[in-house]
Amino acid sequence: MSSPKRRAVPEPPPSLWRSEVSWVTWALIAVSVPITVIAMLEAARDPHGDTVWGVLMYIPPGVVTAYAVIELLWAPGRQLAGAMFRMLAIPGAAAVVSTVTIAITYALPPVQEVLAETRDPDGWHYWLGAEEGNPWLLSFLAGYGLGVLVGLVAWVFVVLPVTAFRRPREFAETNMMSTRREDFERNRRAGIAISFLLILIFAIPSLIVGGAATADADDMVELFTNAGWVLQNPVENLGEIAWFIGLLLIPVAIWLVWYIYVTQRVDRAARAASGMPMGLRPPRDRD
Numbered sequence: 138m139s140s141p142k143r144r145a146v147p148e149p150p151p152s153l154w155r156s157e158v159s160w161v162t163w164a165l166i167a168v169s170v171p172i173t174v175i176a177m178l179e180a181a182r183d184p185h186g187d188t189v190w191g192v193l194m195y196i197p198p199g200v201v202t203a204y205a206v207i208e209l210l211w212a213p214g215r216q217l218a219g220a221m222f223r224m225l226a227i228p229g230a231a232a233v234v235s236t237v238t239i240a241i242t243y244a245l246p247p248v249q250e251v252l253a254e255t256r257d258p259d260g261w262h263y264w265l266g267a268e269e270g271n272p273w274l275l276s277f278l279a280g281y282g283l284g285v286l287v288g289l290v291a292w293v294f295v296v297l298p299v300t301a302f303r304r305p306r307e308f309a310e311t312n313m314m315s316t317r318r319e320d321f322e323r324n325r326r327a328g329i330a331i332s333f334l335l336i337l338i339f340a341i342p343s344l345i346v347g348g349a350a351t352a353d354a355d356d357m358v359e360l361f362t363n364a365g366w367v368l369q370n371p372v373e374n375l376g377e378i379a380w381f382i383g384l385l386l387i388p389v390a391i392w393l394v395w396y397i398y399v400t401q402r403v404d405r406a407a408r409a410a411s412g413m414p415m416g417l418r419p420p421r422d423r424d
Contacts, residue, residue, distance in 0.1 A: 169197035186263035228284020327401035344383030352376030
């Protein structure tokens with residue numbers, strides 16, 4: 138009597154650190170170490186902030202995260218889970234490496250000797266003042282914050298629009314929209330509209346707030362009163378132009394919301410299984 142065949146035990150899926158972090162990303166993190174060392178040494182030689190070396194100390198996590206997120210366009214992986222991991226975990230890893238590098242480099246004798254020569258008698262230094270001490274905590278907070286922000290911008294402004302245009306089925310699956318043949322064209326157009334709506338959600342407040350902060354106009358009444366002069370001299374009134382564009386894009390965003398509402402067809406089974414609410418559906422998409 139033959140013994141029963143053993144069932145093959147499926148291998149567990151690889152961790153996100155293996156599936157979502159490519160060798161290029163690890164290489165960028167490694168390359169950031171000597172760049173950070175050089176940036177700190179040069180920043181120590183710049184007591185008055187005349188160069189950008191002091192800024193370069195903190196940007197490697199942002200560069201690493203930008204690449205890792207944009208890499209989703211050609212690298213296989215889980216689109217939604219992978220994007221969240223790349224936007225939150227990878228900048229953390231890059232920021233830790235950057236923080237350790239800065240903490241060690243700051244304590245090295247060559248850097249301390251340069252700081253002793255370049256600091257004012259009271260210890261003031263544009264980048265590395267004596268009162269602030271070792272900037273390891275600032276480097277972690279700034280590096281991680283910048284990494285998350287840059288990753289989010291890359292995701293919204295680059296990955297989502299390109300995916301909506303080039304891989305509409307994948308975009309629909311990620312957003313739990315119907316992938317049936319009869320719904321494909323509607324959801325392709327709805328996906329493109331969603332990607333542009335997300336861009337406007339970030340762009341509109343940025344344009345309005347940034348424009349209002351730099352404009353000469355004190356309020357919207359003055360802004361529209363001087364519209365003719367602003368349009369005749371756009372280069373001299375970039376704040377007003379940004380403010381105008383932000384306001385003009387509001388009705389475009391409202392129209393996109395309506396267009397998505399009447400166009401998309403959701404995957405009801407997938408949303409019910411995940412516990413995700415169906416949301417508002419147009420009459421033709423209701424039971």
